[in-house]
Amino acid sequence: MGLCLYDLAASDPERRFSPYCWRTKLALMHKDLAFDTIPWRFTDKDAIASSGQGRVPVLIDGDRVVFDSWTIATYLEDAYADRPSLFGGEGGRAAARFVNGWADSVLVGGIVRLVVNDIFAHLDEKDRDYFRESREKRFGMKLEDISADRDKRVGGFRDSLDPMRILLRAQPYLGGDAPNYADYVVFGPFQWARCISDFRLLAPDDIIVAWRDRLLDAFGGFARRAPAYAS
Amino acid sequence: MGLCLYDLAASDPERRFSPYCWRTKLALMHKDLAFDTIPWRFTDKDAIASSGQGRVPVLIDGDRVVFDSWTIATYLEDAYADRPSLFGGEGGRAAARFVNGWADSVLVGGIVRLVVNDIFAHLDEKDRDYFRESREKRFGMKLEDISADRDKRVGGFRDSLDPMRILLRAQPYLGGDAPNYADYVVFGPFQWARCISDFRLLAPDDIIVAWRDRLLDAFGGFARRAPAYAS
Numbered sequence: 001m002g003l004c005l006y007d008l009a010a011s012d013p014e015r016r017f018s019p020y021c022w023r024t025k026l027a028l029m030h031k032d033l034a035f036d037t038i039p040w041r042f043t044d045k046d047a048i049a050s051s052g053q054g055r056v057p058v059l060i061d062g063d064r065v066v067f068d069s070w071t072i073a074t075y076l077e078d079a080y081a082d083r084p085s086l087f088g089g090e091g092g093r094a095a096a097r098f099v100n101g102w103a104d105s106v107l108v109g110g111i112v113r114l115v116v117n118d119i120f121a122h123l124d125e126k127d128r129d130y131f132r133e134s135r136e137k138r139f140g141m142k143l144e145d146i147s148a149d150r151d152k153r154v155g156g157f158r159d160s161l162d163p164m165r166i167l168l169r170a171q172p173y174l175g176g177d178a179p180n181y182a183d184y185v186v187f188g189p190f191q192w193a194r195c196i197s198d199f200r201l202l203a204p205d206d207i208i209v210a211w212r213d214r215l216l217d218a219f220g221g222f223a224r225r226a227p228a229y230a231s
Numbered sequence: 232m233g234l235c236l237y238d239l240a241a242s243d244p245e246r247r248f249s250p251y252c253w254r255t256k257l258a259l260m261h262k263d264l265a266f267d268t269i270p271w272r273f274t275d276k277d278a279i280a281s282s283g284q285g286r287v288p289v290l291i292d293g294d295r296v297v298f299d300s301w302t303i304a305t306y307l308e309d310a311y312a313d314r315p316s317l318f319g320g321e322g323g324r325a326a327a328r329f330v331n332g333w334a335d336s337v338l339v340g341g342i343v344r345l346v347v348n349d350i351f352a353h354l355d356e357k358d359r360d361y362f363r364e365s366r367e368k369r370f371g372m373k374l375e376d377i378s379a380d381r382d383k384r385v386g387g388f389r390d391s392l393d394p395m396r397i398l399l400r401a402q403p404y405l406g407g408d409a410p411n412y413a414d415y416v417v418f419g420p421f422q423w424a425r426c427i428s429d430f431r432l433l434a435p436d437d438i439i440v441a442w443r444d445r446l447l448d449a450f451g452g453f454a455r456r457a458p459a460y461a462s
Binding site for chain 2: 094167
C-alpha cells in the first residue's frame with residue numbers, strides 16, 4: 001500500500017495551498033515514493049484525529065501516522081534511507097532546520113499579511129468562520145484590514161529575501177547543484193501564495209523567480225500543474 | 232610550517248574584530264590546525280597584495296594564498312579532509328552557504344548600523360580616514376549619524392533574529408548537537424560587535440545569548456579570551 005497524505009484544500013478540492021503540505025509533497029517526489037492525497041479542510045479535525053493533533057500535513061505510512069512537515073521530512077529520510085537523500089548528510093539536515101525557521105518566520109510570516117484575504121476567498125464555506133476568527137484574533141484586526149496596505153508592504157517583504165538572492169548568485173539551489181529539502185522548505189511558501197493569489201510577490205526579473213521556475217518544472221512539472229495563478 | 236592568517240586589528244593590535252576573520256579563526260580551531268595571526272589594518276594593502284585583492288581574511292598555507300572567509304572554509308574542508316568536518320557533508324556545505332548569506336545581510340548589515348562609531352573609535356590612526364570616507368559614502372551620511380538612532384533601531388534588529396531563535400529551540404547548534412561552520416558564520420558578526428562595542432545587541436535572557444556563550448567557551452574559551460566587552 002502506498003503512502004497517503006492529508007492535504008489542505010480550497011473549496012475547489014484540487015486547489016491545494018498549504019505551504020507545509022507542499023514541502024511534504026516535494027519531499028515525497030524527491031524520494032520517488034508513490035503517494036495519494038486526500039483533500040482536507042481546516043475544520044476536518046476528526047479525519048486526522050489519529051495523529052493526536054489538528055493540522056496538516058499528516059502522512060499515513062502503513063500503521064505509522066506522522067504529522068508536522070519537518071518531522072515528516074526527517075521520518076522519510078530515515079525510513080527510506082536507500083532513496084535519494086533529502087538533506088545530503090547530517091550537516092545538511094541540521095542546517096536545513098535553520099532554513100526551515102527562516103522560511104517559517106520571514107516567508108510565511110511575510111506572505112500571510114499580503115495574501116490572507118485571497119486565502120479566505122478560496123476557502124470552502126465550512127472553513128470560513130474558523131479562518132476569519134483565528135486570523136483576526138492572531139493579527140488583532142479585521143481580515144480585510146490585514147493586507148489592506150500590501151502594495152506598500154511588499155517592498156519590505158522583497159528586501160527580506162536578500163539571503164536567498166545572495167545564495168542564488170553563488171549556486172543554483174539551496175541544496176547545491178540540485179534541489180533538496182532546503183529548497184522545498186523555501187518553495188512551499190511561494191507555492192502557497194501562487195495557489196491562492198494573483199498578487200505579485202516578486203518582481204519578474206528577481207533571481208528568485210528563476211529559481212522558483214526551476215522548482216515548478218522539477219519532477220516533470222509536478223508543482224506547475226497544480227491549480228494556481230501565474231503570479 | 233603552520234598556517235598564517237592576516238587578521239584585522241584595532242589600534243590595540245590584540246583587539247581583532249573582523250566578523251569574517253573570526254569565522255576563519257574558529258574554522259581553523261575546528262580543524263585543529265595550528266596557526267599564527269598577523270595583525271592587519273584596512274590600509275595595509277601591500278601586505279596582502281599576493282592575494283590579488285585588498286581585504287582580510289587572507290590565509291597563507293605554504294605556497295597557497297586563499298582569501299574570502301567562505302572560500303577559506305571550503306579550502307580547509309577539502310585540503311584537510313581527514314580533520315573534523317566543517318560542514319558535515321555536501322548538503323551541509325550547500326545549506327551553510329545560505330546561512331552565510333543570511334548572516335552577511337541580516338547580521339552584518341544590521342549590526343554595522345548599531346556599532347559603526349564604536350568601530351571607528353577603536354581604529355588605528357592610519358585607518359580612520361579610509362574608514363570614515365568609505366562608510367560615509369556607503370550610508371550617504373556622516374559616520375556619527377549612522378548609529379544615532381540605535382536605541383530605537385535595536386528592537387527591529389532583535390526581531391530579525393527570529394530564525395536563530397526558532398532553530399535554537401529545536402537544537403543546540405546550527406550544526407546540530409555540536410557546532411560547525413554554520414555556527415561560526417553566525418557567531419563571527421556577534422563577536423565582531425563584542426570586540427569593539429559595549430552596546431547591548433541582545434537582551435540578557437535571549438536564547439541566542441546562551442548559544443553565543445557556548446561558542447565563547449568552545450575550544451577552551453578561545454573566543455572569550457579575546458580583548459572584548461562583556462556586552
